[in-house]
Amino acid sequence: MTALRRPSxxxxxxxxxxxxSPPQSVVMATHLAMRPDTARWVGRLQAVGGEVLETIEPAPVADDLLARTLASLSTPEPETPPQPANDMTELPEPLRGYALGPWRWIGPDMRVRDVLAPRDGDCRVILLSIGSGRTTPVHSHQGVELTCVISGAYETDEGRFGPGDFEEADGEVHHRPRTVSTEPCLCVVALDGQIRLDGWIGRLLQPFVRL
Amino acid sequence: MHGMVSDIGLARAGPMSGEFEHDRLIEAVARDRDREAFAVLFDHFAPRLKAWLMRSGAAPAAADDFAQDAMLTVWRKAEMFDPTRARAATWIFTIARNRRIDALRRDNRPLPVPEISLAGPEPDRPDDLLEARQDEGRVRAALRSLKPDQIEVIQMAFFQDLTHAEVAQSLALPLGTVKSRIRNAMIKLRDLLDQPVGDPS
Structure with a gap:
């Protein structure tokens, strides 16, 4: 099967x-920041949304809603909170707006840190850095996992994924990405549920790896 | 369409629903802080915003609050409206889309969710800006040429997350069928829209 390398x-x-969901939107926004053509397509889809809004059967609003809204027009706009500290200037813009947790060791040349973005149930956003030539333990996913490569490249049975490429993996995929770039491969991932590590190495690692 | 939504792409015309009328009203809000212009926009869009959020599963009172909040954002951001890039309905849809994620999110932490820019995507070719507004009409024309079942899934995708099984249930279709119907509809839409401007279809 040939990899799509872009969202479905x-x-x-x-x-x-x-x-x-918010965590998946963070990974999607990262991908769109790196793929202007796809961002333009999403812009066109806004016109479809405009048409849906224009043609929907209207639902009458509360009688006093216009009066209430007019009365609130002069209330000042809530201030946007300042951007939190984020020490990775190399990240695409959508990720710069979030604080980052500390790097955690999960294996040789393998590190992970939390992106303090909105969660959705068990789904959250992480940054994953895998060193050159390293293979992550074979693992499978409980839910859908979305990945966008920020720098470097990895390879799976499905193909090679480089900067800006996007991968959707579901519970069926037994995944064994290997970093094929000389630099470490840095990815942003929306992770749903716990990753299950397959095989004896994985079972040995599982108690120590909090992904 | 369960009698809830009129056929996409078929409404329109009529002097008051003329697409430029609403554009001018938003510009009047931006330029003159024109409350009457705002009230006309409110009367047209607030009931649609409410209907849209209710189709997404919200209760009527919450949908009223949402419509108010979205229209307040229209008032505050009116200077960002650029009629060469999008028509009023599209621009207000993007506002509503950005607000809805906050309205329906399950966690209550005030962390921001990435938004789609109200200024539209940065054009990467000079021609893109000229094409942007023409695109709007082409999108509507393309929608009209889709099959009814394709139009239906696209509409539903704007109400609910179609990757979840409940929607397939409400359509009484297997999830795989819903997904492939969306894919076929989107591929058709891409085919129709990737034609260069002026190319007879």
């Missing part, structure tokens, strides 16, 4: 419609 049509549509 239904996931792009969900992002355009605003139904994608």
């Amino acid at each position: 049509e239904e996931r792009l549509l969900a992002y355009a419609a605003g139904t994608l």
Whole structure:
């Protein structure tokens, strides 16, 4: 099977419609920041949303809603909170707006840190750095896992994924990405549930690896 | 369409629903802080915003609050509206899309969610800006040429996350069928829209 390296049509549509979960939206926004053509397509899908809004059967609002809204027009706009400290200037813009947790060791040349972005149930956003030539333990996913490569490249049975590439993996995929760039491969991942590490090495590692 | 939504792409025309009318009203809000212009926009869009959020599963009172909040954002951000890039309905949709994620999120921490820019994506070719507004009409024309079942799944995708099984249930279709229907519809839409401007279809 050839890798798509970009989001599926239904996931792009969900992002355009605003139904994608917040953690998945963070990974999607990172991908779009690195792929202007796809961002333009999402812009076109806004026009589809405009048409949906224009043609929907209207639901009458409360009688006093206009009066209440007019009365609140002069209330000052809530101040946007200042951007939190973020020590990785190399990250694409959507990720610069979040604080980052400390790097944690998860194996030789393998590190992970939390992106303090909104969670959705068990789904959250992490940064993963895998050293050159390293293979992550074979693992499978409980839920859907979205990955966007920020720098470096990795390879799976599905193909090679480089900067800006996007991968969707579901519970069926037994995943064994290997870093094929000379630099470490840095990815942002929306992770749903715990990753299960397969095989005896994985079972040995599992108690120590909090992914 | 369960009688809830009129056919996409088929409404329109009529002097008051003329697409430029609403553009001018937003510009009047931006330029003159025109409350009457705002009230006209409110009467048109607030009931649609409410309907849209209710189709996404919100209760009527919460959908009223949402419509108010989205229209307040229209008032505050009106200077960012650029009619050469998008028509009023599209721009207000993007506002609503950005606000909805906050309205429906399950965690209550005030962390921001990435937003789609109200200024539209940065054009990467000079021609893109000229094309942007023409695109709007082409999108509507392309929607009209989709099959009814494709239009239906696209509409539903704007209400709910179609990657979840409940929506497939409400359509009485297997999830795989819903996904492939979306894919086919989006591929058709891409085919229709990737034609260069002026190319007869």
